Amino acid sequence: MLVRASHRQTLPAQTSSTQQLELVSADGAAEHRDYGQIDSSALDQFGGRCVVLYTSLPGAQPIFARESKKMLDVLDTANIEFLAVDGADPERKWVREALWKAAGTKVYPLLFLDNKLFGGY
Numbered sequence: 001m002l003v004r005a006s007h008r009q010t011l012p013a014q015t016s017s018t019q020q021l022e023l024v025s026a027d028g029a030a031e032h033r034d035y036g037q038i039d040s041s042a043l044d045q046f047g048g049r050c051v052v053l054y055t056s057l058p059g060a061q062p063i064f065a066r067e068s069k070k071m072l073d074v075l076d077t078a079n080i081e082f083l084a085v086d087g088a089d090p091e092r093k094w095v096r097e098a099l100w101k102a103a104g105t106k107v108y109p110l111l112f113l114d115n116k117l118f119g120g121y
């Protein structure tokens with residue numbers, strides 16, 4: 001499944017105890033999936049999907065933003081479907097903290113696949 005001209009999907013802001021993610025297939029059909037509130041079992045909530053925690057703000061650690069962009073570009077170029085979570089977005093704090101906890105580190109970017117940490121900066 002694709003998301004509107006890109007393989008990148010973004011996690012919606014937390015507005016309630018459950019989240020919906022809109023997935024759009026190549027033929028334009030939309031599918032909505034619920035993701036429960038992310039907690040210590042954060043990776044289980046994504047069902048083994050490829051998830052990238054990145055930052056869009058250079059802030060105090062410009063290398064994190066630069067490396068985040070590189071990782072997102074590589075996945076886009078390779079046509080790999082992934083869920084992108086911008087940890088710089090205050091509305092994503094709940095998932096950022098959970099993914100950092102699952103990884104055991106607070107860096108950007110982090111790449112998870114099949115509920116396993118595959119790498120980061």
